[in-house]
Amino acid sequence: xxxxxxxxxxxxxxxxxxxxxxxxxAIVDVHGDRGHQAIEAxxxxxxxxxRDFTVVVxxxxxxxxxxxxxxxxxxxxxxxAEDPDQLCWHAIAVRVAEAIDAVDEHDMWYSExxxxx
Numbered sequence: 806x807x808x809x810x811x812x813x814x815x816x817x818x819x820x821x822x823x824x825x826x827x828x829x830x831a832i833v834d835v836h837g838d839r840g841h842q843a844i845e846a847x848x849x850x851x852x853x854x855x856r857d858f859t860v861v862v863x864x865x866x867x868x869x870x871x872x873x874x875x876x877x878x879x880x881x882x883x884x885x886a887e888d889p890d891q892l893c894w895h896a897i898a899v900r901v902a903e904a905i906d907a908v909d910e911h912d913m914w915y916s917e918x919x920x921x922x
Contacts, residue, residue: 809889810835811900818904824848835890836897839879843897852902855915859908861895868895869915 814831821828824844832840846852851862858869868877875895884891892900902908911918 811890811892815900815904818901821905823905824901832897832901836892836894839892839894839897842894843901846894846898847902847905847907850907850909852898852908854908854910855913855918856911858915859899860915861898863895868893870896870899 810831814828814835817831818824818828824847829840829844832844834840836843846861846863853860853862858871860867860869861875863877868875870876873892873896874880875893877893877895879893880896884893899908
């Protein structure tokens with residue numbers, strides 16, 4: 806079975822343990838502007854892990870990323886679910902943050918946090 810573009814850059818990130826220039830190029834090559842947005846979100850610590858969900862803080866809302874899928878409209882309407890390289894920037898950000906251990910962890914339930922937003 807062929808390796809996807811996502812699997813390639815995730816493996817490179819995990820091996821390096823950080824965002825290298827080559828990894829950034831690979832992410833942007835596969836995902837374009839979505840890759841740029843994802844890298845920016847990781848750099849700004851906007852990938853948050855709660856007890857129940859991983860959440861990416863966007864500019865207008867927060868999006869739950871679970872099992873590689875996302876609750877955003879981009880995922881729902883614009884991407885081909887059958888193509889493993891088509892991901893919204895929130896899902897890309899989660900994969901990047903997990904690969905380089907940059908997830909902002911919170912020992913609380915997201916449902917409790919969401920009540921305050």
